[in-house]
Amino acid sequence: MIQTKDRILDAAERLFAEQGYSATSLRSIIAAAGVNLAAVHYHFHSKESLLEAVILRRAEPANQERLELLERYQAEAGGRPPALEKVLEAFLIPTFRLACDPSRGGNVFVKLMGRLHAESDLLPGIILAHFGPVLMRFSEALNRALPELPASELLWRGRLAMGTAAQVLRDTPQASLSTSEPVSQEWEHTMRRLISYLCAGFRSPVVPDTRIPEVVPLPETAPVQETK
Amino acid sequence: MIQTKDRILDAAERLFAEQGYSATSLRSIIAAAGVNLAAVHYHFHSKESLLEAVILRRAEPANQERLELLERYQAEAGGRPPALEKVLEAFLIPTFRLACDPSRGGNVFVKLMGRLHAESDLLPGIILAHFGPVLMRFSEALNRALPELPASELLWRGRLAMGTAAQVLRDTPQASLSTSEPVSQEWEHTMRRLISYLCAGFRSPVVPDTRIPEVVPLPETAPVQETK
DNA sequence: GTCTATAACTTGATAGAC
DNA sequence: GTCTATCAAGTTATAGAC
16 A cells, blocks of 8 residues: 555645635645644645655656766767757656656646746745755756857846746646556647747847946046056 | 825836736735725726736737737738738837836836746736737738738747747836937837747748547448438 | 644734724 | 724644554
């Protein structure tokens, strides 16, 4: 029989994904899991810690996979930086693999991540800290795949890409979850389409900043010649 | 002195945007607005109706503007369908105009919309109904701007674009709100960059569907002629 | 580890005086 | 229209028996 701890995690994962964090009460979770309220506090101290545990259970191995994939692609490229497509793939494959493996939460978890991405203002920064190293490695890889793009623009587009991906994770229906093992076909296609879309965005022409730069007044004590 | 009703709307708008709908209590709203709890129920029946009122106050005129702009661009194009850039502009200009007019909620409202876009599973469909006509007109315009793109792909990319825009609205800092009137410069630039990014995505190559089509078995009892 | 019981508090909503 | 007072229900969290 499945452990109480896992049943709580499963139920919480599903309900958080469906209704959001604050809209989901611990009581609805224990009802769905068929366990006692006190068990939640025994295993996970608090509601917030429960959310963190729900996330870490999936995100930890997925992030590991992401780094391994990126490293492999870098090795395959033989010294040269891997192409943009490959970098995105290294990030998205583990994501979509989660999405089609029922034993790893299936569609539910990625939906949760898509949600939290918007709700995250009130999320404990601790959670985001777990994604820190991964994000750093990938932004570095993006930088090398798009050397022409100014760093600030790259950062911005990176965030847009995250928003776009979150959108896909959120509203892709939970269709083929009950189907057989390599459900991947549908997801594979979705991922290819997403990557094509994202690459085009990353490579779109940079719009020059035509703003009038703010005039920063020189300190009064500045000598005359310094203005040049 | 400002009416109670408006003070409630203002406070609710800000708090919903900052914390999300379910995480914001009516009591925190009345505290911020400096009004009585009963006043909320007097003016807006319920919490849900309050949210609806908050949205409609801004969305109604913005949607009007969107339709007018689209119509103007169509007239300017003289019979021919306006370019993709123009269609996106017609949708986004009113959005970003909201974002830089302090008297119309400024950054706060667009942030709320960015949030609700993700939280919307539990939102009353009534609200989305108000956007219905606008979305219909624009998807039609998009279709004519991109005649080569299959309808299903266009719909999908349209949703991605909404997700991308929501991301921008959500995390653009509330910087220049306190600055002088035509704050627009910063937003104008942001909008241009967003449009460039989105156009590239819309025009990215379509990934062919390599999935094996599912075999639909014919019903055994079906007579040959009856199907028609 | 799992339960019951309950504390301590917050929530949305309403009735009724002014 | 605006207030006070209050309801009924729901919330997270904990103490203590088994």
